[in-house]
Amino acid sequence: MADLAELALEARGLSAGYGRVQVLRDVNLTVRPGEVVALLGPNGAGKTTLLRTLAGYLRPAGGEVLLFGASCGRMPVYKRCRQGVSFMGEERHVFPGLTVRQSLRLVRAQGEQAALFPALADRARHRGALLSGGEQQMLALTLALARKPRLLLIDELSLGLAPLVRERLLDTVRTTADTGVGVLVVEQNARSVLDRADRAYVMRRGEVVEERPADHWRADLDGLAALYLS
Numbered sequence: 001m002a003d004l005a006e007l008a009l010e011a012r013g014l015s016a017g018y019g020r021v022q023v024l025r026d027v028n029l030t031v032r033p034g035e036v037v038a039l040l041g042p043n044g045a046g047k048t049t050l051l052r053t054l055a056g057y058l059r060p061a062g063g064e065v066l067l068f069g070a071s072c073g074r075m076p077v078y079k080r081c082r083q084g085v086s087f088m089g090e091e092r093h094v095f096p097g098l099t100v101r102q103s104l105r106l107v108r109a110q111g112e113q114a115a116l117f118p119a120l121a122d123r124a125r126h127r128g129a130l131l132s133g134g135e136q137q138m139l140a141l142t143l144a145l146a147r148k149p150r151l152l153l154i155d156e157l158s159l160g161l162a163p164l165v166r167e168r169l170l171d172t173v174r175t176t177a178d179t180g181v182g183v184l185v186v187e188q189n190a191r192s193v194l195d196r197a198d199r200a201y202v203m204r205r206g207e208v209v210e211e212r213p214a215d216h217w218r219a220d221l222d223g224l225a226a227l228y229l230s
């Protein structure tokens with residue numbers, strides 16, 4: 001079982017941006033083991049920038065990131081991976097030239113893991129590049145989970161995908177968290193992600209403007225929408 005006393009992730013007063021362009025301002029955020037935390041907010045709010053900073057692709061200009069209770073300073077991406085961080089970016093992370101079967105073999109996905117999405121079984125001989133968007137994202141999630149992460153950072157889980165695929169992906173995210181993995185997920189469909197999330201942060205213009213239990217937002221979708229528009 002996960003140690004629930006230890007946070008999987010903590011951002012303290014985080015600021016970051018691109019060159020002289022500051023995007024994130026004083027972001028404070030936590031993810032506990034076993035939690036699904038949704039990161040919501042309008043286009044350009046800074047969600048991708050935050051995830052990329054947490055994963056180590058962007059260097060913070062201020063504040064700090066703690067992984068599993070320890071400050072990770074300027075730790076490079078690959079070391080964060082070794083610590084148990086898995087990042088799924090907007091671009092689908094599959095091996096374009098390998099078939100589904102080869103990809104699963106490469107990451108040593110076995111048994112239940114390899115069979116996470118039955119739809120992929122029919123595509124075992126198809127190369128990653130030739131899969132549909134939904135199949136690619138199912139494969140990307142399977143590959144990410146095969147690394148047995150302790151913290152999963154997901155950007156735009158279901159962008160452009162069919163509702164049924166989105167629901168299937170989100171169900172898998174929930175069951176993954178139930179095994180003790182902390183999940184921070186950006187998902188355009190707020191209602192769907194809130195159905196599986198424990199808490200949600202709302203970002204606007206580089207700042208976290210609200211943090212509430214998912215139940216709260218589910219009961220006040222209008223209030224949530226107003227935050228996007230204001």
Ligand SMILES: Nc1ncnc2c1ncn2[C@@H]1O[C@H](COP(=O)(O)OP(=O)(O)OP(=O)(O)O)[C@@H](O)[C@H]1O
Pocket residue numbers: 018021023041042043044045046047048049050
């Ligand atoms: N490489 C970059 N160089 C300069 N500015 C950038 C870069 N990438 C993003 N930005 C700016 O940072 C701000 C936040 O963008 P970001 O992509 O993090 O937001 P987001 O909430 O993920 O938006 P979306 O939902 O549209 O993906 C935007 O104003 C964007 O123009």
